Amino acid sequence: MEPDGTTESQIGPTRRKHDFGDSALGMVCTRSFPAIVGTADMMLKSAGVTLVGYEKIGSGYCTAVVRGRIADVRIAVDVGVKTAEKFNQFISQTIIARPSLNLEAVLPIGSRLAQFVSDQGYSRLSNLAIGLLETRGYPAMVGAADAMLKAGDVQLAACETIGDGLCTAIIRGRVSDVAIAIEAGMHEAERIGELHAVMVIPRPLDDLEETLPVASCWIERPTPLALPIDLKEPIKELAMQDTAEVIVETTQQAELEPLVIPEQRELELEPNEERREDA
Secondary structure: OOOOOOOEOOOOEOOOOOOOOOOEEEEEEEOOHHHHHHHHHHHHHHOOOEEEEEEEEEOOEEEEEEEEOHHHHHHHHHHHHHHHHHOOOEEEEEEEOOOOHHHHHHOOOOHHHHHHHHOOOEEOOOOOEEEEEEEEOHHHHHHHHHHHHHHOOEEEEEEEEEEOOEEEEEEEEOHHHHHHHHHHHHHHHHHHOEEEEEEEEOOOOHHHHHHOOOOHHHEEOOOOOOOOOOOHHHHHHHHHHHHHHHHHHHHHHHHHOOOOOOOOOOOOOOHHHHHHHHO
């Protein structure tokens, strides 16, 4: 157990579970998944906030939800708005200093979403650069993903659909390989259909790692320890083995020891019996 309450397992660090309490709430909405991931990355790096997750409501609308002190949340939201505007994907933003308990209990803006994300497991693609390529239409996304995998030493981590025909391929690898792969994917996406947005994040933070979708093939989970149902059974088996060994050892000793036969002696007859024999 670490001082901050986190623990580590045999396969990697466990996901942190936050208790946000009376912390402020900040949200920024965009209409692109790569744009919201890039916006969330800049929000995390600009202030001491926690990324709770993303809320996707369809038609391409995605919202990044952050929690923290009111001053940090304000800074993070301001940076997030500027970043989303650079991508021409900004929709709306809001800050709530003290969300009501009823709001916390019903909406996925607190520990509920964080706990859901924490149950994913440990990704083998962690600590690698992230590349996101979004297209309008599934064939363009599949073709771009294939081109990216063939252009550089990258792995396809997952794909994400957010409605309005928008599909995002998420790749992981070294920064140079991700950049080369994204460029190749852009050309292929434009050839097949419509390229909507791209994003490269060289060094994602832990909070961003926890909220990104990852295919199940990349997830490692702890293997449960198999224990016998009844612990008395092995003890009985050992006792039976010991008894059998004692019996075998006794039998072997009996076979090896020579058989002692008593000497034959003449029986002494009584005087009456001697007289009968003489008669």
